[in-house]
Amino acid sequence: MNDGFILIDKPAGMTSFGVVARVRRVLSKQQGKKVKVGHTGTLDPFATGLMILVVGKECKNAAHYTKLDKTYEATFKLGQTSTTGDIEGELSQISSRVPTIDEIKNVLARFVGEIKQTPPIYSAISINGQRAYDLARAGKEVNIPERLVKIHNLDLVDYTYPNLKISTHVSSGTYIRSLAEDIGKALGVGAYCTELRRTTIDNYNLKSALKLVQLGIDD
Numbered sequence: 001m002n003d004g005f006i007l008i009d010k011p012a013g014m015t016s017f018g019v020v021a022r023v024r025r026v027l028s029k030q031q032g033k034k035v036k037v038g039h040t041g042t043l044d045p046f047a048t049g050l051m052i053l054v055v056g057k058e059c060k061n062a063a064h065y066t067k068l069d070k071t072y073e074a075t076f077k078l079g080q081t082s083t084t085g086d087i088e089g090e091l092s093q094i095s096s097r098v099p100t101i102d103e104i105k106n107v108l109a110r111f112v113g114e115i116k117q118t119p120p121i122y123s124a125i126s127i128n129g130q131r132a133y134d135l136a137r138a139g140k141e142v143n144i145p146e147r148l149v150k151i152h153n154l155d156l157v158d159y160t161y162p163n164l165k166i167s168t169h170v171s172s173g174t175y176i177r178s179l180a181e182d183i184g185k186a187l188g189v190g191a192y193c194t195e196l197r198r199t200t201i202d203n204y205n206l207k208s209a210l211k212l213v214q215l216g217i218d219d
Contacts, residue, residue, distance in 0.1 A: 003055060003056035003057040003058050004054075004055055004056070004058050005040075005052050005053060005054050005055060005058055005065070006023065006052075006053045006055060006210065007050060007051070007052060007053075007204055007206075007208050007209040007210065008023065008050075008051045008052075008053055008209055008210055008211075008212065009048070009049060009050065009051075009206060009209040009210065009211050009212075010043050010047070010048055010049060010050075010051050011048060011211075011212065012045075012046055012047070012048050013045060013046070014045060015042075015045050016039050016041075016042035016043050016051060017039075017042075019039070019051060019053070019212070020037050020038065020039050020053060022212060022215075022217045023037050023053055023212075023215065023217070024036075024037040026215050026216060026217060027055065035055065035056065036055070036056055036059050037053055037054070037055050037059075038053065038054050038059045038062050039051060039052075039053055039054075039062075040052045040053070040054060040062045040065035040066045040201075041065070041066045041070075041172075041201075043196075043198060044086060044177070044196065045088070046086050046087050046088060046195075046196065047196040047197065047198065048196070048197045048198075049072075049196075049197040049198030049199060049206055050198045050199060050200065050201055050204065050205070050206045050209055051198075051209075052065045052201055052204060065201065066172060067172045068172060068201050068202035068204075069152065069169060069170065069171055069172065069201075069202055070169075070170055070172065070174075070198055070200065070201050070202075071167065071168065071169045071170070071198070071199050071200040072167070072168055072170070072176050072196060072197065072198050072199065073157070073165070073166075073167050073195075073196075073197045073199055074165070074166055074167075074168070074176050074179075074180070074193055074195060074196045074197070075163055075164065075165045075166075075193070075194050075195040075196075076163070076164045076165075076166070076180040076183065076184065076191045076192065076193055076194065077162050077163055077164075077191060077192055077193075077194045078099065078161065078162040078163075078164060078184060078187065078189050078190070078191050079093065079094060079095055079096060079097075079162050079189050079190060079191075080092060080093055080094055080162075080190055080191075080192060081094055081181065081184065081190040081191070081192055082192035084120065084177070085120045085175075085177030085178065085180060085181050085192055085193060086177055086192060086193045086194070086196070087192075087193075087194050089192070091192070092190070094184070094189055094190030095188065095189040095190060097188070097189055098161045098162075099161075099187050099189060101159055103187060104156060104159055104164060104187070105156060107183055107186045107187055108154050108155075108156060108166070108183070109154075110186065111151050111154055111179065111182070111183065111186075112151050112152075112153060112154050113150065113151060114148055114149070114150050115148070115149060115150075115151060116146045116147070116148060116149075117146065117147060117148075117149050117174065117175065117178050117179070117182065118144055118145075118146050118147075118178060119144050119147065119175050119178060120144075120175055120177050120178055120181075147173060149170065149171050149173050149174040150170065150171040150174075151168060151169075151170050151171075151174065151179075152168075152169040152170065152171070153168065153169050154166060154167075154168045155167045155168070163194070164183075164191070167199075176193055176196055177192070177193045177196075180192055180193040
């Protein structure tokens with residue numbers, strides 16, 4: 001491939017930059033020259049699923065893909081919070097109260113539509129030229145302003161306390177970790193995201209994505 005894009009199914013435990021580096025190495029080896037490869041929006045290391053990688057001249061169109069709506073499948077654990085909003089942070093016990101299924105449905109319904117959301121401090125958002133997660137890891141104060149995002153739908157898949165499984169179709173810029181925290185707060189019990197899988201980006205579907213092993217990448 002010289003110019004265009006590749007759909008990748010990112011594995012858990014790998015950064016998005018790690019995916020890009022591995023694919024770049026393979027394509028460069030195949031073509032016998034350095035190939036330019038970029039991503040169009042990161043997935044957290046613990047998350048899996050669809051990434052669109054742009055190759056060659058298509059890298060100049062990366063912003064187009066970044067702005068597209070996305071769908072996710074996620075599992076939230078109720079009763080605790082995490083400093084990072086996911087499984088990689090330090091956990092704090094908040095409440096042992098078990099919300100009813102009706103409470104869950106009512107709270108989920110409140111998050112459908114345009115909502116204000118504060119992105120996590122452990123995120124790749126740039127603050128004065130520095131990544132928010134770098135500032136947070138250095139123990140510096142991180143102030144990220146609220147932003148308007150749109151939740152097109154938020155569906156309950158399964159609820160077996162303490163695990164709440166949802167699927168959601170959201171606008172670009174929506175953080176599912178923040179959604180988990182906000183839902184936990186609305187329920188009064190706390191929550192964080194334990195599993196996250198991106199299934200579509202606009203009309204691009206995970207079903208069409210390649211696993212890294214299919215490109216000869218096994219680490």
